[in-house]
Amino acid sequence: MERLSLSLPEDLAVRIRDAALADGATLSAWLVRAAESQLLLRNASQAIAAWEREHGEITDAELAAVERAWRE
Numbered sequence: 001m002e003r004l005s006l007s008l009p010e011d012l013a014v015r016i017r018d019a020a021l022a023d024g025a026t027l028s029a030w031l032v033r034a035a036e037s038q039l040l041l042r043n044a045s046q047a048i049a050a051w052e053r054e055h056g057e058i059t060d061a062e063l064a065a066v067e068r069a070w071r072e
Helices: 010-023 027-055 060-071
Strands: none
Touching: 010 027
């Protein structure tokens, strides 16, 4: 495990500590999950952009179809 040092605005640090406490997690575990979530979103965004470069922009109708399928 690599140890990192970082600086955060005080108000953000307080909100992160509060969220970790509310979730029953350590500050480190909470930040790890937050970073993993951000990387997952970044990768998904890159994958969508690559798909759209090859196939064209995703339409509103296609998005609506996906949303309907998720609800089923």
